[in-house]
Each structure stands twice: as C-alpha cells, then as structure tokens.
Amino acid sequence: MSISIDNIVLELKKLLTDEQVSVNLTVRELHSKDESYHEASLPDIVVFPKNTDEVSQIMKLANNYQIPVVPFGRGSSLEGHIIPYDNGITIDFSLMDKILEVRESDLLVKVQPGVTRTQLNKELKKYGLFFSVDPGADATLGGMAATNASGTTTVKYGVMRDQVRDLEVVLADGTVMHTGSLAAKSASGLHLNGLFVGSEGTLGCFTELTLRVYGIPEFTTAARAVFPTVQNAVEAVTSILQAGIPIARVELVDEESIRQVNHYNDMNYAERPTLFLEFDGNEAGLKQDVEFTKEIMEDHGCEEIQFETDNTARTKLWDARHNLAYAYIHGNVGKKMMITDVCVPISELAEAVIFARKELHSNGLTGGITGHVGDGNFHSIIMIDMNDAEEVAKADKYNEKIVHYALERNGTCTGEHGVGIGKQKYQALEHGTALQVMEKIKIALDPNNILNPRKNVNIGDSGE
Structure with a gap:
C-alpha cells in the first residue's frame, strides 16, 4: 500500500504533536549514521514518542502502509545498526528517558529505553547500587539491550542479556507484550528475554526494561x-x-x-x-x-x-x-576509525591477538589491538582514509581475515558490537542451518519486514 511522505507526516501528526514529527534535514542527517565507517542514509521522517502507546500507534501506521522503521538510541553503535538504508521512519527514544522504579530490595530497576547508563548510575548511587554493563560509550539502555552490549565488566558481571529480567516490547503490528517477569528465574515457556536482547531492532521496539542492579562494592x-x-x-x-x-x-x-x-x-x-x-x-x-x-x-x-x-x-x-x-582519532586526523570485534575461546586468545597484530603490520595499516581478555573478546582499532579506495579495501580484507580466524576456532564474528550491516555477510558461515530458524522467527514477528530491514537477521540472506 503506497502513500506519499507528506501524507505519512500528516498521519503521524494526528498521533503525535507537530514537535514530535520532523522532516528537517539536519535532524534527518543526525539520524542517518552511527559511529561506524558505514555509509550514511537519510530517514524520510524522524519521530520522538513519549510513551508506549505512541510507539504502538506509530508501528500500527507503519505496518499498515509497510513503511520501514528503525529504532534509534544515541547513535553510538559500531556496525551500522541504526542507518536507515530503506529510508522510512526513524523512532528516536530520547524523550522516553524516565527511571520508572527502583526496587532496591529486589535489586531491580525499571527504566524507559532512552535512559543512559550514566544517568541510571547517578540515580542508583543514592541507593548504594550500580548498573554493571559498561560498553564505554554513554549509550541508552534500550540500545544496549538491542545489541546485547557488554564491555570491560563482563568478566565478572556478564553481558546485557544477563541483566535483563523483563522487556516491554512493541511488535511490528503495534502489539504490546512483555518478555519476562520480576522473578529471578522461571521454567515457564520459551526464553523471550534471550530472543529479543540482541535482536537489534529487527523484532520489536523496546519501551520499558527491567534490569538487575548490584550493591556498590565496599x-x-x-x-x-x-x-x-x-x-x-x-x-x-x-x-x-x-x-x-x-x-x-x-x-x-x-x-x-x-x-x-x-x-x-x-x-x-x-x-x-x-x-x-x-x-x-x-x-x-x-x-x-x-x-x-x-x-x-x-x-x-x-x-x-x-x-x-x-x-x-x-x-x-x-x-x-x-x-x-580518542588517542587514535586525535593521532590520525582526517581518518575514520574501523573497529574489529571477534571473540574466541580464551585458550586461543594469545595466538589470535598475535595473528591480528602480524596481519595489521603486513598490510601496512595504522592501528593497534585491545581486548577484554577475561572473556576472549578483542578489537583491532584501524584508522582509515576513506578517500583511499586501496586502504579501505585492505582494511575490509583484514577484518575478514580476523573474522575467519575466529570462526575457524569456533569463535564468533562479533563479541559485543553486534551484526548490523557490517557483520551480516558472516552470519551463514557462523550459524549454518540455525540462521534459517532465526529468519523464520523474524518472518513470524514481522511478516512485512518493516523493522530495521537488511540488518542482523536479513530475510532471504541465509545463503541457501
């Protein structure tokens, strides 16, 4: 069902206020890219909902007219997750930034998706608590759940998936559902928390998150x-x-x-x-x-x-x-940063890092290596002149070698940055037949393929 952009805007303004719907070029440009080196693409419209009902109404409209929708946190992702290559609507969750409830006795907190981790920890400090996941950037908690973020504290506290007790999710057709409960464990039903965390906006939009928190160490x-x-x-x-x-x-x-x-x-x-x-x-x-x-x-x-x-x-x-x-960025003015992100068994880590360093040197690329060595996850930081086609090709080839090295040792192409657009080409190689199961889940929840299309699990891209 086709409809013009102008008419979509009019329909959205019936659901939201004028200020919550933008076609301003500057606003669209801000939502056309993330922190990665991947090519930017403008959304047609950016909307700023304030509550779950508004998100539901937006999704019903988009599904009815089969308009692509991309959820957006702060744009700090590193694999092109939030770049709207099919244009359409970007949902910016920055106005949904309330800490809804601190349940200190349960060591739980309920937040809206636009809350950032530093904002949350500032509030939790009053209760002698803290939220453990630290991906480096001051990302939104909705975005962190969408990419199953981790970081420096993973070795002790686990990844984002380990912290999520419940999600309120708006599905592609506007249906609102919950994935869990407040209970510490459950043997009832399929593990939907695990399914939705890391789905990168392809299965639904997160509108509330209930998360585990911890006592501040003495x-x-x-x-x-x-x-x-x-x-x-x-x-x-x-x-x-x-x-x-x-x-x-x-x-x-x-x-x-x-x-x-x-x-x-x-x-x-x-x-x-x-x-x-x-x-x-x-x-x-x-x-x-x-x-x-x-x-x-x-x-x-x-x-x-x-x-x-x-x-x-x-x-x-x-x-x-x-x-x-920032040290690499300031030391290589005019170049763009590419960060690789593989994870291998810890027993394979030393050789993997040595291999990555040798390949970096042999290709004449500028960069270094850092890693969360407690869990086998490491990164090569590469500075690239995006106007130098040969250098870009070298960096892409290097990234591919690192990924294949990890997969050959039963590792993964991405330890924490996610799939997005950058790691999609490795999904069939890593998952095999399991990728077809993921595609069937995507089709069941989003039959019109409007939620962040061409990302993460891309329908029809299993290589079969």
Whole structure:
C-alpha cells in the first residue's frame, strides 16, 4: 500500500504533536549514521514518542502502509545498526528517558529505553547500587539491550542479556507484550528475554526494561601490569581466572596502542603489552586477592606492576584504556576509525591477538589491538582514509581475515558490537542451518519486514 511522505507526516501528526514529527534535514542527517565507517542514509521522517502507546500507534501506521522503521538510541553503535538504508521512519527514544522504579530490595530497576547508563548510575548511587554493563560509550539502555552490549565488566558481571529480567516490547503490528517477569528465574515457556536482547531492532521496539542492579562494592583496587609479550599477558589472565580470583575488569592494550596513549595523554608508560585490571569486594578479601594476583603475574614474567586504591588515581590509571579510541582519532586526523570485534575461546586468545597484530603490520595499516581478555573478546582499532579506495579495501580484507580466524576456532564474528550491516555477510558461515530458524522467527514477528530491514537477521540472506 503506497502513500506519499507528506501524507505519512500528516498521519503521524494526528498521533503525535507537530514537535514530535520532523522532516528537517539536519535532524534527518543526525539520524542517518552511527559511529561506524558505514555509509550514511537519510530517514524520510524522524519521530520522538513519549510513551508506549505512541510507539504502538506509530508501528500500527507503519505496518499498515509497510513503511520501514528503525529504532534509534544515541547513535553510538559500531556496525551500522541504526542507518536507515530503506529510508522510512526513524523512532528516536530520547524523550522516553524516565527511571520508572527502583526496587532496591529486589535489586531491580525499571527504566524507559532512552535512559543512559550514566544517568541510571547517578540515580542508583543514592541507593548504594550500580548498573554493571559498561560498553564505554554513554549509550541508552534500550540500545544496549538491542545489541546485547557488554564491555570491560563482563568478566565478572556478564553481558546485557544477563541483566535483563523483563522487556516491554512493541511488535511490528503495534502489539504490546512483555518478555519476562520480576522473578529471578522461571521454567515457564520459551526464553523471550534471550530472543529479543540482541535482536537489534529487527523484532520489536523496546519501551520499558527491567534490569538487575548490584550493591556498590565496599572497596576497589585498580592495577596496571606490563609484560614482555602478549603471550605472557594473556597466560597471566588465564591463570588468574583459573585460580578463582574474582577480577572485575581485565583489559589488554598492545604496545602500539600504549604509544598512542602516551602521545595523546602526555604520559610515559612503558610501550609494552599492558594489562589494566580492577578488583572489587570487601577490603580484607581483596588484599588476599591482590597478593595472589601479584604472585601469578610474576610467574608469567610481569616486568612492572602498579596498584591504585584512591579514586582519582584509579580513574587516571584507567584513562589509558577508556581514551584509547580518542588517542587514535586525535593521532590520525582526517581518518575514520574501523573497529574489529571477534571473540574466541580464551585458550586461543594469545595466538589470535598475535595473528591480528602480524596481519595489521603486513598490510601496512595504522592501528593497534585491545581486548577484554577475561572473556576472549578483542578489537583491532584501524584508522582509515576513506578517500583511499586501496586502504579501505585492505582494511575490509583484514577484518575478514580476523573474522575467519575466529570462526575457524569456533569463535564468533562479533563479541559485543553486534551484526548490523557490517557483520551480516558472516552470519551463514557462523550459524549454518540455525540462521534459517532465526529468519523464520523474524518472518513470524514481522511478516512485512518493516523493522530495521537488511540488518542482523536479513530475510532471504541465509545463503541457501
């Protein structure tokens, strides 16, 4: 059923206020891209709903006229998830930014999708609580659930899927449903939380999220440890995990990346493979864990180790890891960043990082490697001149080699960034027949294929 853009706008303005519907070019451009290097594409219309009922009405209209719809958080995704290649309507959830309920006794919080993680943690601090998932960017919780975000704290607290107790979802036809409950566990029905978290806006729009939260630890210690080789560093982490030490964060930064950090932050860290670690818990227990960790690291050739307990000092120590992307951007003006994102079994991690570093060097690409080594997830940060077709092709080929290396070792093409448009070509190779099952679920929930089409599970793209 065809309808002009002008008429769609008129129909939307019957459901929303004039201010909630925009065809302004600047607004559309802001919603045409994410933080990735993928080509931008303008939506026809951007809408700003304030509640679940408005989202439902928007979806009913879109489904009736078969208009593509893309949900949008803050645009901080890295694989082109929110780029509307079929134009249509982008739903911006920034006005749905209320923390609806803090259930401190249940260690749960209910929020709207536009709430950001820093906004949530600021509120939770009043209750002595915090939300654990930290993907780096101050992303919205709706977007984080859509991509099954994780980050530096995953090694102890798990990924976004582990934190979701319930979702309120608006389906393609406007139906509103819940995927879970407030109970800590259930043996009833299919696990819909697991299905919708990570679906990247292809199965429905999240309008409320009920999430697990945690008590703020009594004591926190950070550390920086320098090793002669990547192999030494990764083997040290493996031994720490095998010893049962409850490490909260552990990040690897390679020597080239440390060089970038030194230049950007005017620091003088040893330009060697470096681990950034954090431990949290009760003070007496942590002292024992720290001493044990020191022994393990020394056994694996650690050349230098620095511990910090003061909050300011800890923050400064971690700046090297948190600001790594900005260090590369400022050191390579005019270039665009590509970040690879594979995950392998921990036993394969050291060799995978060494392989990635060699390939980066042999291709003459500018970049470095960092990783959440506690869970086998690592990234190559590559700076590309998008006007240099040969360099872009080299970067794409490099990314493909890294992905194939991971899949050959029973890993995954994306540990945390998601599929979007960038990793879609690897889905058949990774999932095989299971991809056809995913496509059938997509067709059942969105038969007109209006929800974020051509992303994640792309109907008819199984390679069969």
